[in-house]
Amino acid sequence: MSYAYDVDEFSRYYDTFVANHVTQDAYWVDTVCEIYAEIIQRTFIDNQQTIIIDLGCGTGKDLIYFENYFKNKNIKLIGIDHSQAMLDRAKDKLNNQLTNNQIELLHGDLTNFANCLETKIIDCILLPAGTFHHLITDDERQKFINNIQQTLRPHTGLFAIYLMPDCYIYIGEPSIDNSNNQDRLQLISVENTQQNNNNNDEWICKQTFEFNIPPKIELSWQLRTCNISKFIQLFLQNNFEPVFCCLNGKELLSYDENISSLLNNNNSTPVILVFRSIKNTN
Structure with a gap:
């Protein structure tokens, strides 16, 4: 990926x-x-x-x-x-x-x-x-x-x-319905992992996208709340x-x-x- x-x-x-x-x-x-x-x-x-x-x-x-x-x-x-x-x-x-x-x-x-x-x-x-x-x-x-x-x-x-x-970064699993969406970049999955377990105050959030160039490929990035x-x-x-x-x-x-x-x-x-x-x- x-x-x-x-x-x-x-x-x-x-x-x-x-x-x-x-x-x-x-x-x-x-x-x-x-x-x-x-x-x-x-x-x-x-x-x-x-x-x-x-x-x-x-x-x-x-x-x-x-x-x-x-x-x-x-x-x-x-x-x-x-x-x-x-x-x-x-x-x-x-x-x-x-x-x-x-x-x-x-x-x-x-x-x-x-x-x-x-x-x-x-x-x-x-x-x-x-x-x-x-x-x-x-x-x-x-x-x-x-x-x-x-x-x-x-x-x-x-x-x-x-x-x-945090609300811009920490998001839940997407509800995927791309039937009427012509956007080339579609969010397909989210993985949220707690960081600094002693404080329970920050999260690492990996977001994966399907990018229809074509052909379709998967892209991702990771963000950390602050x-x-x-x-x-x-x-x-x-x-x-x-x-x-x-x-x-x-x-x-x-x-x-x-x-x-x-x-x-x-x-x-x-x-x-x-x-x-x-x-x-x-």
């Missing part, structure tokens, strides 16, 4: 998949790039180039938005993805839609992306929706944080992450502090005790969290 993002045909279908399957309001599709653009602006330093990483850049949609949004600013955009198939689609899209494409595309994943970079001082690292949830083990999560520590500019650099609520309070504590333990948060897809608010309380009670909407490094760990 193939991992979905590594399949070339799926990478060509990915933008259509998002358009067909992602609910605009629930996922903040129309506003998340605006929020990330505001985060990027908060890392600008006068007379200095700002280096931005789109980590898990996929087919390059967000990179094109940022390039157009900041076309008169001194920025450098870098897209990183573990899937060469997705990077190939991104390269084609960037060359077709940008008149002077200077965006750098690199092959790497969340646990080793620091090794891909010529520069180790990054001003802003952006993690798109759902990307973090593909880290299944605690070891993978720690390696991911280590890479941020190695690359994010201390104190003034910002790391932004979009976390999905306990927000435990996630924040993990970053605190690694010399980061939360500085901003978005809970409604519109406003970027300063992180405080009230936000912390709201996060602990949030089970149904996405969360964008923004951290900065409070100690140079290099």
